[in-house]
Amino acid sequence: MEPILPESAPCFMEDVILSRFKEIEISGAGIGLRSQHYQQILDNKPNVHWFEALSENYFGEGGLPLYHLEKVREHYPITLHGVGMSLGSATSLNTNYLAKLKRLVDRFEPAYVSDHLAWVSVNGKYLHDLLPLPYTEEALTIVAEHVIQVQDFLGRTLLIENPASYLSFNNSEMTEWEFIGELSKKTDCHLLIDVNNIHVSAINHGFSAIEYIDAIPSERVREIHLAGYEDHDTYLFDTHGHRVHPPVWDLYEAALERFGPVPTLIEWDTDIPEFSVLMEEAAHSDALLEKILS
Amino acid sequence: MITLQQLQELFYTSVFEHGSENHTTSKLGHYINETEGLSSIDHFNIYKGSITASLNRALREIYPVCNRLTGDNFFNAMGKEYMRNTTSRSADLANYGEDFQNFIASFKHTENLTYLPDVANLEWAWHRAFHAADESSIDLAALGKVPEADKPHIVFYLPVSASLIASEFPIQHIWQVNQSDFEGDDRVDLNEGGIKLLVWRKDYTMRIDPLDDVEWCMLKEIGTGHTFDTVCTHLCKHDPVLDIEKMLPILVQRGWISSFSIDD
Ligand SMILES: [Fe+2]
Numbered sequence: 001m002e003p004i005l006p007e008s009a010p011c012f013m014e015d016v017i018l019s020r021f022k023e024i025e026i027s028g029a030g031i032g033l034r035s036q037h038y039q040q041i042l043d044n045k046p047n048v049h050w051f052e053a054l055s056e057n058y059f060g061e062g063g064l065p066l067y068h069l070e071k072v073r074e075h076y077p078i079t080l081h082g083v084g085m086s087l088g089s090a091t092s093l094n095t096n097y098l099a100k101l102k103r104l105v106d107r108f109e110p111a112y113v114s115d116h117l118a119w120v121s122v123n124g125k126y127l128h129d130l131l132p133l134p135y136t137e138e139a140l141t142i143v144a145e146h147v148i149q150v151q152d153f154l155g156r157t158l159l160i161e162n163p164a165s166y167l168s169f170n171n172s173e174m175t176e177w178e179f180i181g182e183l184s185k186k187t188d189c190h191l192l193i194d195v196n197n198i199h200v201s202a203i204n205h206g207f208s209a210i211e212y213i214d215a216i217p218s219e220r221v222r223e224i225h226l227a228g229y230e231d232h233d234t235y236l237f238d239t240h241g242h243r244v245h246p247p248v249w250d251l252y253e254a255a256l257e258r259f260g261p262v263p264t265l266i267e268w269d270t271d272i273p274e275f276s277v278l279m280e281e282a283a284h285s286d287a288l289l290e291k292i293l294s
Numbered sequence: 295m296i297t298l299q300q301l302q303e304l305f306y307t308s309v310f311e312h313g314s315e316n317h318t319t320s321k322l323g324h325y326i327n328e329t330e331g332l333s334s335i336d337h338f339n340i341y342k343g344s345i346t347a348s349l350n351r352a353l354r355e356i357y358p359v360c361n362r363l364t365g366d367n368f369f370n371a372m373g374k375e376y377m378r379n380t381t382s383r384s385a386d387l388a389n390y391g392e393d394f395q396n397f398i399a400s401f402k403h404t405e406n407l408t409y410l411p412d413v414a415n416l417e418w419a420w421h422r423a424f425h426a427a428d429e430s431s432i433d434l435a436a437l438g439k440v441p442e443a444d445k446p447h448i449v450f451y452l453p454v455s456a457s458l459i460a461s462e463f464p465i466q467h468i469w470q471v472n473q474s475d476f477e478g479d480d481r482v483d484l485n486e487g488g489i490k491l492l493v494w495r496k497d498y499t500m501r502i503d504p505l506d507d508v509e510w511c512m513l514k515e516i517g518t519g520h521t522f523d524t525v526c527t528h529l530c531k532h533d534p535v536l537d538i539e540k541m542l543p544i545l546v547q548r549g550w551i552s553s554f555s556i557d558d
Contacts, residue, residue: 059386060425061454064498067428084385090299097385122302126382127309128352128390129345131302134325139298167337168327171296206329234331235340 019109023077026050026111026263029285030079034268037275038068045075046279049286050111052265055082059100073108079223079265080110081192084126087146087160088119088133098153105154111263112223114159114192117143117180134169135179144186151187159190159222164197164229164238168205176201177215184220191216193259194225195252196244196267200236213255221259226252226285227267241270244281252285256292264289301325309342310378349377352387356421357394359472360414364407372401388425392418409463409484416465419457419493420502426455426495429552437546437554444556446523450516453552455495458505458513462488466502496549503548508533512541513550521557 028049033041035057040046051072058069072078084097105113118130133139151158162180174182184191193216202209226249228242244252244266256262266281296304301322308319319335326334350373354361361369376397382390395414404410440448452458459465464486471480490510492503505513511532515525526538545551 056386056388060388061427063425063428063495065425067498086385090297090302094385100386119302120385122299122306124383125306126385127306127345128348128382128387129341131305131341134298134301136298142298166340167334169301169325170327171301171325204329205327234336235329237340 021073021077021109024109024111026077026079027261028263028289029282030263030265031278031282032265032267032269033069033072033078034272035065035068036272037278038072040275042068042071046275048076048279048282050077050079050263052079052081052267053108053110055080055101055104055113056084058104069108078108078110079112079114080104080108081161081265082113082115083130084120084128085115085146085150086118086120086126087115087143087150088117088131088139089121089146090119090142091121091123093146093149094121094124098150102154105156112159112190112192113154113156114161114223116161116163117176117183118163130163132163132165132167132169133179135172135174135176137173140179140182140186144183147183147187147189151189157188157190159192160184161192161194161225162197162201164194164200164204164236166204166235166237175207175212175215177212181215181217184217189220190222191220192223192225193221193255193262194227194267195255196225196227196229196248197238199245199248199251200229200238204235209251210254213251213258216259218259221262224252224255224259224262224264225267226264226281227269239270240267243277244284249284249288253288256288261289261292296325305338305341308338309345312378346374346377348387349373349382349390353391353394356388356391357414357417358474359417359469360394360398360410362472363410363413363468364404368403372398372403375401388421394418409461409465409468412459412461412463412465413468415459415461416469416491416493416502419459420500422457423455423493423495423500426453428497429454431549432546432552432554434546440556446521447557448522449519449555449557450522450525450551451519451553451555452492452513452517452550453494453496456517456550457493458510458517459491459493460488460510464489466491466504469502492550494550503550508536508541509545509550511536512538512545516545516551 030050030052031048033051033053053069058065116130120126147158198209198212226244227240228244230237230239264285266278304318304322308322311318323334326337328334350370353373395411398404398414399411463484464482466489467482471482490505492505494501515528529536529538
């Protein structure tokens, strides 16, 4: 009988057998790994299903960050989430970046590797922010080439995340969800749907969040993100510095109805709270995931 | 039709464009949709503000003491000027700000803060050591077994995390009293004299070790990567009474020399 590989396992059977870690697959709610919580996590081994590490935080050659990630990984499955791949750059990808990412992937065996539908740099000059694309055929071709290049290099499927955005270009030829649908068809990539980002962008650009969710090819969705935004009066700003807001929980339920019980991350990047606050948010997410399962 | 590359280049230039001369920004504005309550430029400015804020945050995390010494407003203004002058070439923000001390030294508003570039130098050395590769300590058994004939050809290495820093100001004292957990008298007399330091990491512990003149000279010379023979010749020229044979084991024992090789 053919061995059946779990969805999230590395591509080659040898890797599974040789894995240093007990767990690779993820399910349920996970929490974004932040340095403020390392000690607490390692001391108390809280009941969290998985952690998401920000890839670039572990690009150094050594020192405490990698030490802590190693320790966390001994007890939990992880995913690697990046902000610096710049898949939307009109100019070529940074191969040095990809080499560093591959080194991390090989060492820590994440369930998933993800980055954003955005550009961060042009001509090798970095702005260090997730910048929006015009949704044109030209951009689609470029992003698809980059996704394929990365997937070939890493030897695994990427998860692409929808960004939160604060401007839209008037030369766009399609909607963001059409662009994402086409991209996933062209590259066979998987999707990380950030429900908070959909809500933020829907308010900022005046589209229907439900229409967006309904258009996503659900069979490709492997992960969901939840976070808190800030209301700046004329627009919503995605600070990742608050609890998940009620309309985002509502949208999340709609997303689960459509995508099924997809592993869900609680993201928090600014004004990092006590770990217990993240645990509460994760428990809420877990309750909704259970509801869908039953 | 504007190409994606042209649009991104326009965006990049607009981010660092000065307030009054906003030709590029208004050109970019033609491609951005307006919404109720926000013009196309307003939309762009959300990004401009968040990019500036995150680069400033990155500088603040690497240079917390410089930030404390100058205050948030001054530090942010200095950061903005730095951004306009310095292109970030790495996807990893931890590599941003390496030459900040040179910028501070040339920044006209820091003329009275003569010690600030050296404090920045210390903070970068700390940051670099924090992320440097892990390293085990020197293999003393192997060192003991080096044949007598090979000894002149030994090349000693400082820890990969190490930076040697000298200042005519008491920068270690300044650094100490500006740590968030510091308690006590935080006054520093700028005339208390200069200092020589080795900033490095021993396993996972950060170290700032003050050096005397002899230690400084030896480590500086060893840091050039010359063979022990050459190192000794240079040091003797500089200080004929220096007892290198006595000093070397002390440097090794303190962890300031972390490895060696035989140059053939
Ligand atoms: Fe996200």
